[in-house]
Amino acid sequence: MGIIEARELVKKFKxxxxxxxxxxxxxxxxxxxxxxxNGAGKTTTIKMLTTLLMPxxxxxxxAGFDVYRQRDEIRESIGIVFQNVALDLYMTGxxxxxxxxxxxxxxxKLMRDRIKEILKLVELSGRADDLVETYSGGMRRxxxxxxxxxxxxxxxxxxEPTLGLDAQTRxxxxxxxxxxxxxxxxxxxxxxxxxEEADFLCERVGIIDRGRIVAMDSPENLKGxxxxxxxxxxxxxxxxxxxxxxxxxKSCGKTGGLFSLNVEDGEGKIPEIMLFAQAHGIKxxxxxxxxxxxxxxxxxxxxxxxxxxxxxxxxxxxxxGRQ
Amino acid sequence: MKPIKIKxxxxxWLREMRRIWRFKSELIxxxxxxxxxxxxxxxxxxxxAVPGIPRGVSYIDFIMAGVxxxxxxxxxxxxxxxxLWEKEMGFLKEVMVSPVSRLSIxxxxxVASSTTSIIESVMILLLxxxxxxxxxxxxxxxxxxxxxxxxxxxxxxxxxAISSRMKDTQGxxxxxxxxxxxxxxxxxxxxxxxxxxxxxRPLCYFDPLTYGVDGxxxxxxxxxxxxxxxxxxxxxxxxxxIILIGVHLFETGSDIGN
Numbered sequence: 001m002g003i004i005e006a007r008e009l010v011k012k013f014k015x016x017x018x019x020x021x022x023x024x025x026x027x028x029x030x031x032x033x034x035x036x037x038n039g040a041g042k043t044t045t046i047k048m049l050t051t052l053l054m055p056x057x058x059x060x061x062x063a064g065f066d067v068y069r070q071r072d073e074i075r076e077s078i079g080i081v082f083q084n085v086a087l088d089l090y091m092t093g094x095x096x097x098x099x100x101x102x103x104x105x106x107x108x109k110l111m112r113d114r115i116k117e118i119l120k121l122v123e124l125s126g127r128a129d130d131l132v133e134t135y136s137g138g139m140r141r142x143x144x145x146x147x148x149x150x151x152x153x154x155x156x157x158x159x160e161p162t163l164g165l166d167a168q169t170r171x172x173x174x175x176x177x178x179x180x181x182x183x184x185x186x187x188x189x190x191x192x193x194x195x196e197e198a199d200f201l202c203e204r205v206g207i208i209d210r211g212r213i214v215a216m217d218s219p220e221n222l223k224g225x226x227x228x229x230x231x232x233x234x235x236x237x238x239x240x241x242x243x244x245x246x247x248x249x250k251s252c253g254k255t256g257g258l259f260s261l262n263v264e265d266g267e268g269k270i271p272e273i274m275l276f277a278q279a280h281g282i283k284x285x286x287x288x289x290x291x292x293x294x295x296x297x298x299x300x301x302x303x304x305x306x307x308x309x310x311x312x313x314x315x316x317x318x319x320x321g322r323q
Numbered sequence: 324m325k326p327i328k329i330k331x332x333x334x335x336w337l338r339e340m341r342r343i344w345r346f347k348s349e350l351i352x353x354x355x356x357x358x359x360x361x362x363x364x365x366x367x368x369x370x371x372a373v374p375g376i377p378r379g380v381s382y383i384d385f386i387m388a389g390v391x392x393x394x395x396x397x398x399x400x401x402x403x404x405x406x407l408w409e410k411e412m413g414f415l416k417e418v419m420v421s422p423v424s425r426l427s428i429x430x431x432x433x434v435a436s437s438t439t440s441i442i443e444s445v446m447i448l449l450l451x452x453x454x455x456x457x458x459x460x461x462x463x464x465x466x467x468x469x470x471x472x473x474x475x476x477x478x479x480x481x482x483x484a485i486s487s488r489m490k491d492t493q494g495x496x497x498x499x500x501x502x503x504x505x506x507x508x509x510x511x512x513x514x515x516x517x518x519x520x521x522x523x524r525p526l527c528y529f530d531p532l533t534y535g536v537d538g539x540x541x542x543x544x545x546x547x548x549x550x551x552x553x554x555x556x557x558x559x560x561x562x563x564x565i566i567l568i569g570v571h572l573f574e575t576g577s578d579i580g581n
Contacts, residue, residue, distance in 0.1 A: 050420060051420065052416070052419070052420060072422045072424075073422075075420055075421060075422035076422040080420055082413065082416055082417075084413050085413050086413040086414055086415075086416045086417045087413070087414065087417070088338070088412070088414045088417075089412065090342060090345065090346075091338065091341065091342075095338075095341065098334070099334055099338060099417075100417070100421075102330050102331065102333065102334035103330075103331050103334060103418070103421040103422075103423055104421060104422065105328065105330055105331075105422075147417075
């Protein structure tokens, strides 16, 4: 039993299938990430779970409520931070939060206290009475996070929370997300196409490609599937299979003039590998060491590198949806 | 039937009031066009004999109801189509994912924008005094307000209905040319509809603004083509029908929240 349960969710836009049978559970209090390239169906999945889109088929329960029939109940239990800014730029930060509080039927006293508390959390107290128009990208994002938390939701959905932010701001946002998850005990679902983000933040990651979940586990376990380090040798000639005589080499692959050897503790094994190569008359020009990353996991499951598209997923989906 | 949330309606209204207060110059700016109509048409044609206008009624008195009708039409239609700007800004998503029924959101928008339209209309009445228009007594003023309110609701409903089915603001000029201007010219704002040739005249009676302008003219200066009570009845029927259609389109518009 999870606070979110999705079963075989499908969303079709005319001829395009954006989400093609996704199933997953998220237990209460987890920080769950949906990782995938632009256009993989992340935003569409989030939109179905947050009642912005009706699924074509499948079922989903959010906070125990049905996405088809209990949309208002879901709306009261969740907070959303959208991919594209959804603030009123011509209101102040405080007014944006007030608007939200009234829409969610918060009592006046509670609202004022909460606004004070939440502004402090995202460090915007000093700018609360300026028009949002004058805020930087990072401030706007922080205000959106604050707004998503105003009504103390059980679940916070964040769609690409750090898209387009600089590295420093991204770090700060990551810290907030951790505090929220651990401190305020909020279940958080976020989508991202940044590997480091999923790796750094999420307890569990679902990798999604072309509308399907291709792998789902903790970042550590996912990287464990790739297993070991990879030592690459740039060589003139020679037989790659030779290296398998070394007991610790699990496998060896050859691409072009490059051998890549799968080994545990690559750093410690490099000297032995070099001696072995020398002894067998293989001249090594360069040597490299690669630790497994989610990028490799992604590569393994999808056969492609994660694409760094310029457009946002939303735009792409709308494009395709219109055809 | 989803419950109507008064708090949500209030905050949508308050947001609009904050906005017009913050951008006062915009409000003043939008008065320029109707005032120019009053000044240049009103004063320019004041001595002219316009067919169908009874003797002894000055042209400026005659077109006051028309200029107010025009203001209500334009403001309310644009007020309704504000939805598309909010969609482009992204803010509409925030409104649409809140646990507030679409009916409440619709009512909030109608109440908010009609307040703005009526404030502008009353300012035009006041500015008209500078040009020699006699401000109505209290009773007639209240009757005028009633007509203003129903006229405003009607075109807000129409604006919201249209924008519920539009993807973005690209279609604005089309709506302007094929909806707003025809409604305006068919309404008898600047001359009695009786002056139009027989083929065009029946169209006037399908234009809600005709009844709004005629009714306001009746209560403001006592001149009208139809009895004001009939004007009010027909206008209210139009309003009710358009609002019902508007609510339906708004509630079922799948594009609105995305």
